[in-house]
Amino acid sequence: MVKLTIDNKTIEVPEGTTVLDAARMLNIEIPTLCHHPKLTPFGGCRLCIVEVKGVPRPLTSCTTPVSEGMEITTSTPALEDLRRTVLELILSDHPNDCMICEKAGDCTLQELAYFYGIRENRFGGERRIYAKKDGNPFIERDMEKCILCGRCVKVCDEIQGVEAIDFTYRGFKSKICPTFERDLDCEFCGQCVAVCPTGALTGKTWNLRGRQKDIKEIDTTCSYCGTGCNLTLHVRGNEIIRVTSKEDKWNEGWLCVKGRFGYTFVNSPDRLKKPMIRIAPKLSADSYQLTANLFKEVSWDEALDYVASKLKEIKGKHGPDSIAGLSSAKCTNEENYLFQKFMRTGIGTNNVDHCARL
């Protein structure tokens, strides 16, 4: 254990703890933008600088490991002055269009600008302008709002192991983008969206559906597979407008493309809500159309009776091995167990498989 004092408060922490983590254990607030507790430290935004006794220049608390007897000061007029300069510099290269930004109300940069009361900016000047929009179907990438905190790059590499994006170019023109600035072509897990502290990365499906105001957050479990990730549905009116995941649950806030972006079916007019039985014969493949008048809406009892009688009929005519069952990853383990049991004992065949094998 290492003993140190932060703002005159003494704490003992395990070796290897960063000064930032130690300060947070003491409930001392240090502003950060690039830091993320699940990712390796970056040290790029320079907001978490602290003074260490005996060290001539301020150090970033997110990258500095604690050492025995360290004396830390987290806030002095000089430090706050430097933080203010850094924030003004970031804002001088940021489209200050919070009025129409998807992230307003949930944006770390906006929050810091508010707490530091930055209305005037000493540093005007050129701002990065990027006209090209990314053509991918899920993630809106507004690189003008990017503050190059590198969280998206790290999450993609360290958590997802995909490395779809990285820093490119140098100096003021530095930019985060996929290889050769092509459109994003990755797993679209959206982990980058989840960790972005500004409006640079958002969901395309979120666009103009509502921000944080009037949002009801509903915790639930993802039904796409048996993993069971926790989801938080952001509901406005009676519509899901966004899905996030809480970091303190077992999946640590990470989701896949289905859990994060595959929610629009819930409110889709094409969604099947009741069982239907085909009433017209299937036409040839090219003229096949799924229209309501080919099907008849029925009750669950009616539908299940129909399926049972048809299965019996086929079994009687062609034998049990003429029937095969394909189960779904969306079902629970128990449901899948029951399904294979039904196929083996009810139908009497081993022709049973599961979509997760694909």
Next chain:
Amino acid sequence: MKATNTTIRVCMGTGGIAAGGVEVLDAFRKELELAGIKADVKKNCSMHKVGCRGLCAKDVLVDVIIGDKKTTYQFIKSDMVPRIVKEHVVEKNPVREWMVGEDYLAFHEKQFKVVLSDCGSIDPEDISAYIGVKGYEAAKKVMTSMKPGDVIETIKASGLRGRGGAGFPTGAKWEIAGKQDSKQKYLICNADEGDPGAFMDRSVIEGNPHAVIEGMIIGAYAIGADKGYVYIRAEYPLAVERLRKALSDARENGFLGKEILGTKFNFDIKVKLGAGAFVCGEETALIASIEGQRGMPRAKPPFPVYNGLWGKPTVINNVETLANIPYIIRNGDRWFASFGTEKSRGTKVFALTGKIKNSGLIEVPMGISLKEIVYEIGGGIEGDRALKAVQTGGPSGGCIPAAMVDMSVDYESLIKAGSFVGSGGMVVLDETDCMVNIAKFFLEFTQAESCGKCVPCRIGTKRLLEILTRITKGAGKEGDLELLEKLSKDVKAASLCGLGQGAPNPILSTIKYFRHEYEAHLEGRCPSAVCKELLTYYVLEQFCKGCGACLRACPAGAITGEKKKPHFIDSGICIKCGACFDVCKFKAVKKE
């Protein structure tokens, strides 16, 4: 006709090659053959290509050595070779008008060469030439008769400090690395020299690559590393080629590889080419680059000696630092410590450039005065104009004003003056240089080379550059100077690595010593008549002869006037290109 013991040495550093060294060498071969000296070429007459010998301004430099008499020629072109061969080699009458003058001798007199002592006299592509000047003896001595701790003590006692800029004591760095309990350690030679106007490391590798390799072998033995890297810029093709040749020769001769010289010590060196990013000279960015990552620095601590390449203890030394090592081991720590000042021992190589008569590579004992460098070694300012300042330390350095020219050149004094030894660039500025413009030049460089990781460097240097640009364009606002100073200090304090922390130095030092020039710009004047937007060109009627030269030279048609009558420049049409100023023989065009 038979020549006896004749040697011809042609300068083949990058400067020499650029000035036509290859053609000169070929011409000598041809002419000597024609003169019938062919038969004895091997025995008595040999030609060497040699590395940089410093005075690049006078390239191609050629030594003709007959017996023990050496004559040096300057500005030699291939068409001058026949006369040298005929008159000097054959008839023994040196061609006096092509010989170097007193300034060449003065250039060398004040210098003291350790690192460069064999550069320019031995063939860098021939390992036997290096062995012939006691090369690899230090490595042999270390491996066969010294313990790693003894080597570290010797280097510590010599007082050698890192020549890459920061001046960290080399022995202390090795000591920490030596103490790390790790099976794998690395030694990296930082040859990613990128300061504008700096070519020390390149010249050392081009002129004497084996000294660097020997220094690395000794360093690796001292810290217990078995793998080394030379991180060198791909833009240095000649240095890379010679280094690779030297490495393979060293391997063939048993100085690298397994069980070197029959000892249990294993060490080999890989060459890693940098892709030209200035920031990769920063040690953590350099490590990232070797690891295959984007060259971006990370926060220190932990320092690379604890946690470096692939997470292992790693020592990173500059080329010049390593090239000093064999000489220290061979001649002893006391010998090395006898040069220089109390805290800055030994010599330092500088690339002397700018408005100086003798530009080139120099090596001087630490503590020499700036005045001696500029006026004695450098031969004074071009055109005998007045010295204004000396910029040292590259883009992270500062400008030392002419009034401080008596100061000592060493680590402490330069930092005290607001500058920096840096890797050793030394740019001489004269009265025709605008200090605001100089600051802008360096900021353009650092801004473009910022890796983009931290905010103060990425956006801060951009804003500094924008403020400087508007000042040089006469669009400066009230309070700009104060804002410039404030932001410079903040960028210096808050940046992650040396690039951002050093980037404001050119601004801060020029504001400190040349504040009046900034103020003049804010009032709409450029005192050195450099900043185009602030200039007005006009004709001094009393001097104008009406020759019409300016009228013909003007690309904008801004000049009118009748023959033999004073001409007139219409400032509304004038594009301030300066063509009239350059063409006027009567100094009748004035700009201010």
